Amino acid sequence: MNKKILIIEDEQQIISVLSRVMKKAGFEVIAAKDGKEGLGKALKNNPDLILLDIVLPVMDGITFLEKYHKTVGEDKVPVIVLSNLDSADKIEESIKKGASDYLVKTNWTLKDIVDKVNMILKES
Amino acid sequence: MVSGEPENNIENSVFKLLHLDDGPFDSDFDAIATIVKDITKTSYSGISFYHDNKVFFRPFKGGVLDGIPMGEYFRSDQKNSEIININNTIADPNNKFKPVNFGEIEIRSIASAPFFRYDKQMLGEIFVADKIERDFSENDVKYLKYFADLISKIIVLKVDCRLEKNVMQDKYNQISRQYQTLEEEGVRSQAMLKDIGDALVATDNSGNINFVNDAALTAMGYESMEVMGKSFIKMFRIFNKDGKEVESNENPLRNALFFNKKVKSNECLLLKKSGDQFQVSITATPVIFYQRTIGGIVVIRDITREKDVDRMKTEFISLASHQLRTPLSSIKWLVELLLDDYKGMNEEQIQIVKNVYESNQRMIDLVDGLLNISRIESGRIIIEPKATNLKTLVEKIVGELTPKIIEKELKVNIDIANDVPEISVDPKLISNVYLNFLTNSIKYSINKGQVNVKIYIKDSDVISEVKDSGLGIPKKQQARVFEKFFRADNVTRVVTDGSGLGLYLTKLIVEASGGKIGFESEELKGSTFWFSVPIAGVLPKKGEVSIE
Numbered sequence: 001m002n003k004k005i006l007i008i009e010d011e012q013q014i015i016s017v018l019s020r021v022m023k024k025a026g027f028e029v030i031a032a033k034d035g036k037e038g039l040g041k042a043l044k045n046n047p048d049l050i051l052l053d054i055v056l057p058v059m060d061g062i063t064f065l066e067k068y069h070k071t072v073g074e075d076k077v078p079v080i081v082l083s084n085l086d087s088a089d090k091i092e093e094s095i096k097k098g099a100s101d102y103l104v105k106t107n108w109t110l111k112d113i114v115d116k117v118n119m120i121l122k123e124s
Numbered sequence: 125m126v127s128g129e130p131e132n133n134i135e136n137s138v139f140k141l142l143h144l145d146d147g148p149f150d151s152d153f154d155a156i157a158t159i160v161k162d163i164t165k166t167s168y169s170g171i172s173f174y175h176d177n178k179v180f181f182r183p184f185k186g187g188v189l190d191g192i193p194m195g196e197y198f199r200s201d202q203k204n205s206e207i208i209n210i211n212n213t214i215a216d217p218n219n220k221f222k223p224v225n226f227g228e229i230e231i232r233s234i235a236s237a238p239f240f241r242y243d244k245q246m247l248g249e250i251f252v253a254d255k256i257e258r259d260f261s262e263n264d265v266k267y268l269k270y271f272a273d274l275i276s277k278i279i280v281l282k283v284d285c286r287l288e289k290n291v292m293q294d295k296y297n298q299i300s301r302q303y304q305t306l307e308e309e310g311v312r313s314q315a316m317l318k319d320i321g322d323a324l325v326a327t328d329n330s331g332n333i334n335f336v337n338d339a340a341l342t343a344m345g346y347e348s349m350e351v352m353g354k355s356f357i358k359m360f361r362i363f364n365k366d367g368k369e370v371e372s373n374e375n376p377l378r379n380a381l382f383f384n385k386k387v388k389s390n391e392c393l394l395l396k397k398s399g400d401q402f403q404v405s406i407t408a409t410p411v412i413f414y415q416r417t418i419g420g421i422v423v424i425r426d427i428t429r430e431k432d433v434d435r436m437k438t439e440f441i442s443l444a445s446h447q448l449r450t451p452l453s454s455i456k457w458l459v460e461l462l463l464d465d466y467k468g469m470n471e472e473q474i475q476i477v478k479n480v481y482e483s484n485q486r487m488i489d490l491v492d493g494l495l496n497i498s499r500i501e502s503g504r505i506i507i508e509p510k511a512t513n514l515k516t517l518v519e520k521i522v523g524e525l526t527p528k529i530i531e532k533e534l535k536v537n538i539d540i541a542n543d544v545p546e547i548s549v550d551p552k553l554i555s556n557v558y559l560n561f562l563t564n565s566i567k568y569s570i571n572k573g574q575v576n577v578k579i580y581i582k583d584s585d586v587i588s589e590v591k592d593s594g595l596g597i598p599k600k601q602q603a604r605v606f607e608k609f610f611r612a613d614n615v616t617r618v619v620t621d622g623s624g625l626g627l628y629l630t631k632l633i634v635e636a637s638g639g640k641i642g643f644e645s646e647e648l649k650g651s652t653f654w655f656s657v658p659i660a661g662v663l664p665k666k667g668e669v670s671i672e
Contacts (some may be wrong), residue, residue: 111464
């Protein structure tokens with residue numbers, strides 16, 4: 001069975017690009033365009049890994065992390081934050097709220113992101 | 125005793141007082157002369173005193189004898205201070221004393237005792253005299269001596285005290301004037317302090333408020349009466365940024381008074397009367413007067429607005445960088461997709477797409493650079509020093525740059541002295557410095573050139589040098605090399621990419637780490653860029669962001 005990846009991202013283009021490479025790498029992909037939708041799909045579809053943006057409409061990434069981990073508990077499903085925000089307090093807050101990693105989009109190539117996802121899934 | 129005055133000045137003053145009409149001695153001398161005349165039952169008595177080789181008399185002031193030359197006086201020699209006892213002036217066996225004529229009166233018997241000022245100077249004598257011959261008894265002489273002594277004492281009392289009094293009066297006047305000047309200055313200072321913008325409170329050396337200006341009262345919401353005389357620490361309660369009240373041993377005023385030095389609390393909160401808090405920066409200074417601390421001055425600056433502006437700047441920068449990065453990351457990944465699968469593109473198209481990718485990457489680097497610079501400039505960079513092995517660090521960076529080194533067929537040599545220890549630096553920040561120097565050296569080297577890295581100890585610093593044999597920097601532009609966005613002309617033409625941010629950021633990092641940075645360069649020969657870090661290491665700094 002293919003592993004399932006949930007992508008929570010408000011930019012359609014990014015969803016397309018990420019979906020494409022993740023599918024090519026052999027994953028099943030689900031997408032959501034805001035935190036609320038993301039939370040619903042995360043709870044309903046039980047993904048194996050979540051790629052999460054921070055700046056999202058309706059419910060932002062930090063709030064998603066809080067609510068998701070309150071429901072599911074930490075250390076169950078790895079959540080990788082993928083964001084263009086890079087302030088130390090956002091990073092600290094994300095990790096505190098249970099994110100496994102924090103990647104700044106402009107610093108990562110698609111290939112490296114796929115490698116990272118594979119590595120984290122292998123570890124868990 | 126008035127000291128330091130020339131003797132004849134005193135003598136003059138004494139004489140003036142003795143001879144004064146309605147002077148301080150009138151009643152005394154008159155009384156004494158009368159008493160002594162009665163006791164010794166003689167016809168005439170008087171007090172004479174000498175001045176300027178003349179003799180003056182009391183009573184008989186202004187009389188015909190007053191001011192006669194010493195030579196015509198019965199005691200013709202002022203230096204002779206004997207008691208005189210002559211019962212018959214004509215038959216004087218010693219012929220020491222001349223026959224005396226007091227005006228028309230011929231004196232036959234005379235007795236006199238001299239009086240002195242502090243046993244030093246004979247001022248005059250008290251005498252009794254008769255027209256007839258007569259003996260003066262031992263008692264008579266005793267009385268004369270007693271009254272002469274008394275006169276000495278009276279003179280000392282009245283003269284010296286008077287002189288002393290004059291000196292005191294002068295001193296008193298001088299002090300009065302000084303005091304008035306001080307009072308005026310005090311009033312002026314108070315007027316100035318009342319009106320200045322910063323809140324200012326002055327206390328005595330126990331920390332009780334003895335002055336508070338309008339700005340302080342307004343800021344806190346107090347009336348003057350509510351705080352004057354009260355303890356500063358109780359009325360101006362200080363809290364840390366995290367909301368806890370500051371302990372007594374952290375209170376700036378208490379420490380300023382205790383340790384006798386200026387104490388600053390850069391960011392804390394003050395509790396207003398209303399219960400609200402506001403952000404301030406507090407400076408407490410002891411007031412020292414002749415090596416004693418007599419009080420303290422506390423200046424309070426409301427930094428609410430500054431903090432607001434800071435916060436707005438930070439938010440703006442965060443927002444701006446996020447907004448700028450969003451399209452850049454899209455382009456990056458979209459182009460990656462293209463490059464990943466370029467069936468159907470010709471050579472030229474592939475090259476164009478590669479160029480687009482590179483340009484986009486430059487923009488990403490530019491945004492990162494600007495963001496880092498703005499963070500260092502606003503002091504918000506975290507510095508986290510750890511024991512760092514510089515050799516490992518440099519080798520890693522050279523490793524990352526290997527593709528470019530191979531491309532240009534450069535030879536890279538790393539020479540690190542054996543005695544260079546692990547030093548406490550922030551490896552992320554210092555990596556940035558080496559990366560920048562090496563990237564520049566590689567970028568501006570011509571093919572088959574040489575890049576040397578040398579690290580050694582000099583005095584109390586660790587010096588790192590990166591030397592290349594590249595394009596160099598023209599002399600005329602060397603002064604501007606560390607400027608933001610500066611790129612020298614000779615390279616802009618040859619090497620098109622380069623934002624001009626690298627060295628500016630590098631300089632900020634080195635200086636924030638307590639080091640120095642510099643270079644030597646000659647056009648077409650190459651450049652050597654160096655930086656130093658103290659062996660003792662870099663101090664940690666709490667900040668808000670780290671450099672990527």
